[in-house]
Amino acid sequence: MERPNFFIRSASICLCLISLAFTVSSLPVHAETLASGEPESTIGWTQIAAGGTHKIAVKSDGTVWAWGGNRSGQVGNGGMGAPVESPVQVKNISNVRGIAAGNIHSFAIGQDGTVWGWGANTDGTIGDGFETTRKTGSGEALDNQDRAVPVQVRELKQITKVVANFAASFALKEDGTVWGWGFISVPYTKIPARLIGWTDMTDIATGYTGNLLAVKSDGTVWTNGKNGLPAQVEGLSDIVKVAASSGSSYALKNDGTVWAWGQNYDGRLGDGTTVAKEAPTRNPFLQNVADISATSGGAVYLLKDGTVWANGTNRGGQLGIGSYEDSSIPVQVKGLTHITQISSSTTGNSVMALRGDQTLWSWGDGYVGDGTEWWRTVPVMIKSYENQILEDIDTIKVDINGKAIRFDHSPVLIFEKTMVPMRKIFEVLGATLEWEQSTSTVHAIRGQTRISLKIGDQQALVNGAPVELDAAAVILNDSTFVPVRFIAESLGTVVAWDDVTKTVKITTPSTGK
Numbered sequence: 001m002e003r004p005n006f007f008i009r010s011a012s013i014c015l016c017l018i019s020l021a022f023t024v025s026s027l028p029v030h031a032e033t034l035a036s037g038e039p040e041s042t043i044g045w046t047q048i049a050a051g052g053t054h055k056i057a058v059k060s061d062g063t064v065w066a067w068g069g070n071r072s073g074q075v076g077n078g079g080m081g082a083p084v085e086s087p088v089q090v091k092n093i094s095n096v097r098g099i100a101a102g103n104i105h106s107f108a109i110g111q112d113g114t115v116w117g118w119g120a121n122t123d124g125t126i127g128d129g130f131e132t133t134r135k136t137g138s139g140e141a142l143d144n145q146d147r148a149v150p151v152q153v154r155e156l157k158q159i160t161k162v163v164a165n166f167a168a169s170f171a172l173k174e175d176g177t178v179w180g181w182g183f184i185s186v187p188y189t190k191i192p193a194r195l196i197g198w199t200d201m202t203d204i205a206t207g208y209t210g211n212l213l214a215v216k217s218d219g220t221v222w223t224n225g226k227n228g229l230p231a232q233v234e235g236l237s238d239i240v241k242v243a244a245s246s247g248s249s250y251a252l253k254n255d256g257t258v259w260a261w262g263q264n265y266d267g268r269l270g271d272g273t274t275v276a277k278e279a280p281t282r283n284p285f286l287q288n289v290a291d292i293s294a295t296s297g298g299a300v301y302l303l304k305d306g307t308v309w310a311n312g313t314n315r316g317g318q319l320g321i322g323s324y325e326d327s328s329i330p331v332q333v334k335g336l337t338h339i340t341q342i343s344s345s346t347t348g349n350s351v352m353a354l355r356g357d358q359t360l361w362s363w364g365d366g367y368v369g370d371g372t373e374w375w376r377t378v379p380v381m382i383k384s385y386e387n388q389i390l391e392d393i394d395t396i397k398v399d400i401n402g403k404a405i406r407f408d409h410s411p412v413l414i415f416e417k418t419m420v421p422m423r424k425i426f427e428v429l430g431a432t433l434e435w436e437q438s439t440s441t442v443h444a445i446r447g448q449t450r451i452s453l454k455i456g457d458q459q460a461l462v463n464g465a466p467v468e469l470d471a472a473a474v475i476l477n478d479s480t481f482v483p484v485r486f487i488a489e490s491l492g493t494v495v496a497w498d499d500v501t502k503t504v505k506i507t508t509p510s511t512g513k
Contacts, residue, residue: 042059042060042061042063042384042385043060043358043384043385043388043406043408044059044060044357044358044359044384044406045057045058045059045060045354045358045359045360045382045384046058046059046060046354046358047096047098047099047341047354048099048341048342048343048352048353048354048360049099049100049101049106049343049352050101050343050344050345050348050350050351050352051068051074051101051102051103051104051105051106051164051345051347051348052101052102052103052104052166052296052345052346052347052348053068053069053074053103053104053348053366054066054067054068054069054070054074054075054084054101054104054106054119054366054367055067055068055101055350055352055362055367055368055369056090056099056100056101056106056108057087057099057352057360057382058096058099059384060358060384061094062094062095062096063089063090063094064076064089064090064093064094064096064099064108065087065088065089065090066084066087066088066090066106067084067085067086067087067088067367067369068083068084068366068367068369069083069104069366069367070082070083070084071104072104072105072119072120072121072132072146073118073119073120073146073147073148073149074101074104074105074106074118074119074120075088075090076090076091076093076106076118076119076148076149076150077089077090077091077148077149078091078148078149079148080146080148083367083373084367085367085369085370085371085372085373086369086370086371086383087369087382087383087384090106090108090118090149090150091149091150092149092150093108093110093116093150095110095111096108096109096110096111097109097110097111097113098160098161098162100161100162100163100164100169101164101345102119102120102125102164102165102166102168102169102347103120103164103165103166103167103347103348104119104120104122105117105118105119105120105121105125105126105164105169106118106119106150107153107162107164107169108150109159109160109161109162112157113157113158113159113160113174114152114153114156114157114159115127115152115153115156115159115162115171116150116151116152116153117147117150117151117153117169118147118148118149118150118151119146119147120132120146121145121146121147122134122146122167123167123168123182123183123188124181124182124183124189124190124191125164125167125168125169125181125182125183126145126147126151126153126169127153127155127156127169127181127182127190127191127192128147128151128152128153128154128190128191129190129191130145130190131143131145131190132144132145132146153192155179155191155192156171156173156179156192157173158173158174158175159171159172159173159174160172160173160174161203161204163204163205163206164206165206165207165208165209165210165211165346165347166208166209166347167182167183167209167210168180168181168182168183168184168206168209168210169181169182169192170184170195170204170206170212171192172201172202172203172204172214176199176200176201176202176217177194177195177198177199177201178194178195178198178199178201178204178212178214179192179193179194179195180192180193180195180212181193183210184210184212184228195228195230196228196229197229197230198214198222198230200216200217200218201214201215201216201217201222202215202216202217202240203215203240203241203242204242205242205243205244205294205346206244206346207244207245207246207247207248207249207294207296207346208245208246208247208296208346208347209246210224211223211224211244211249212224213233213242213243213244213249213251214230214242215239215240215241215242215251219236219237219238219239219240219254220232220233220236220237220239221233221236221239221242221251223249233249233251233261233280234279235259235279235280236251236253236259236280237253238253238254238255239251239252239253239254239259240252240253240254241291241292242292243292243293243294243299243344243346244294244346245268245294245295245296245297245298245299245312245346246263246296246297246346247262247263247265248260248261248262248263248264248268248269248294248298248299248312249261249262249280250292250294250299251280251292252289252291252292256287256288256289256290256304257282257283257286257287257289258270258282258283258286258289258292258299258301259280259281259282259283260277260280260281260283260299261277261278261279261280261281262276262277263276264276264277265297265313266297266298266312266313266314266326266328267298267311267312267326267327267328267329268297268298268299268311268312268313269281269283269299269311269312270283270285270286270298270299270311270312270328270329270330271283271284271285271328271329272284272285272328272329273328274328283330285329285330286301286303286309286330288303288304288305289301289302289303289304290302290303290304291341291342293342293343293344293351294344294346295310295312295313295316295318295344295345295346295348295349295350295351295364296313296345296346296347296348296349297312297313297314297315297318297349298310298311298312298313298318298319299311299312299330300318300333300342300344300351301330301342302339302340302341302342302353306336306337306338306339306340306356306501307332307333307336307337307339308320308332308333308336308339308342308351308353309330309331309332309333310327310330310331310333310351311327311328311329311330311331312326312327312328313326313349314326314327315349315365316348316349316350316364316365316366316375317349317363317364317365317375317376317377317378318344318349318350318351318363318364318365319331319333319377320333320334320336320351320363320364320377320378320379321333321334321377321378322334322377322378323377324377333351333353333363333378333379334378334379334393335378335379335392335393335394336353336355336361336379336393337355337397337500337501337502337503338355338356338357338397338399338404338501338503339353339354339355339356339361340354340355340356341353341354342354345364348364348365348366349364349365349366350362350363350364350365350366350368351363351364352382353379355404356403356404357397357404357405357406357407358384358406359381359384359391359406360381360382360384361379361380361381361382361393362376362379362380362382363376363377363378363379363380364376368380368382369382370382370390378393379393380393381393388408389408389409389410389477391410394502395410395411395502396410396411396412396413396418396502396503396504397410397411397501397502397503397504398411398420398425398503398504398505398506399503399504399505399506400425400428400429400506400507401506401507401508402507405424405425405428407421407424408421408479409421409476409477409479411481411484411504412476412481414471414474414481415471417470417471417483417484418483418484418497418504419471419474419481419482419483419484420481420482420483420484420487420504421479421480421481422442422444422453422473422479422480422481422482423479423480425487425506426444426446426487426491429446429487429491429493429506429508430446430447431444431445431446431449431451431491432444432445432446439454440454440455440456441453441454441455442454442455442473442480444490446491448463449462449463449490449491449492450462450463450464451490451491453473453480453482454473455472455473455474455475455480456472456473456474457469457472457473458471458472460473460486460490462489462490467486467489467490469482469483469485469486470483470485470486471483484504484506487506488506492508492509493506493507493508493509494506494507494508494509
């Protein structure tokens with residue numbers, strides 16, 4: 001498979017890789033076996049929530065992890081004070097169905113619909129009936145009721161979603177009612193209270209302060225009106241999702257179009273202007289949108305093709321374009337493909353995204369989670385275990401029958417040939433592998449097909465017949481890598497290259513995909 005020039009690595013680097021491979025060729029083939037000894041269940045992420053000062057994510061094993069500012073315990077690891085630069089486990093909670101992050105406080109929803117909160121409790125934002133009081137002027141805590149580990153918000157049950165902003169929190173119940181607590185307009189309360197008139201809702205969102213948006217089951221949108229009662233946003237129908245930034249609101253229609261209204265500083269409405277819009281206006285640049293989110297200064301969009309776009313202010317680098325330039329029209333976040341989830345800080349300037357292979361990507365201001373305190377203007381990968389090998393955003397990806405494959409070691413390019421980890425791909429395709437130590441040979445069996453491949457040889461045997469390889473198989477990081485074309489030739493699959501998303505697409509004829 002020929003590659004474009006910008007994919008070519010230097011010959012000296014490739015030679016070093018091959019040299020390294022042969023120095024460890026006596027190792028057994030354990031592609032995708034973690035050098036750290038981590039179990040498979042701890043590899044990868046499944047949920048994300050970006051807060052104003054911190055971030056939260058759930059691992060594949062159901063544990064909750066957090067990082068970022070921690071002066072009020074919002075990371076949930078039992079401490080308060082210094083920022084946490086890399087993910088640490090939130091104590092006393094796991095197996096959650098949802099997470100949320102406000103400016104300095106956090107929430108998790110248990111599988112039973114209960115809610116647990118931690119972090120700053122100024123204005124009663126946790127909802128446990130207590131409140132941190134502070135000295136006027138200095139902000140010094142007079143009675144510190146912040147929570148460094150999760151505590152149950154006992155008034156909440158059967159909850160499906162929680163959202164939070166600078167000083168307030170809201171929850172959506174299974175019966176469609178909405179509950180609020182903290183510094184909300186009506187009432188101000190340290191324990192959750194059911195909001196009058198907010199019924200039959202299917203989605204909720206909040207922005208920088210106490211503004212609240214909700215979608216009703218009939219597809220209409222409602223927002224704070226007089227005395228906190230819901231007031232319908234005219235001109236919207238068939239809406240499935242809402243998002244809010246500071247003074248601006250966004251709605252996603254079931255046809256994939258986006259509608260926005262409110263303030264338009266720095267082009268946060270994304271319509272190419274900086275003129276405020278009182279009534280919802282369709283974004284003329286977007287279609288086929290699958291999900292929406294918002295930072296404090298603009299919107300973030302997940303398209304159905306798995307790419308991510310953003311507009312508005314870029315003072316934290318949250319547009320992900322490699323600079324701090326604002327944009328009044330949606331621009332594509334650099335390098336992200338195969339994305340399935342997005343989350344943005346409505347009180348800050350940071351964004352996270354989950355890829356189909358359960359890798360987590362983070363960018364914007366604050367502590368993105370990569371172990372540094374630097375802001376990131378393009379997405380960086382956040383490890384799910386200590387020894388995980390970091391990818392950059394242009395890493396070659398692999399789809400098998402339309403599903404993104406998660407690797408411990410990513411595909412590499414050697415002498416213009418795409419080399420992929422053999423074990424993971426063969427096993428997904430239904431083959432079993434054996435390692436012959438004495439000859440450094442891999443044997444793979446799939447149905448009536450038997451393949452023998454010796455490390456370092458440029459010829460394999462398929463049912464006893466020799467097959468020439470584009471490149472010799474090598475071992476890198478205790479994993480056997482083979483040229484991708486060999487998979488097509490040996491297992492009867494179809495292999496294609498998507499240059500836009502930098503993806504190797506492998507399909508079996510029976511799938512029809």
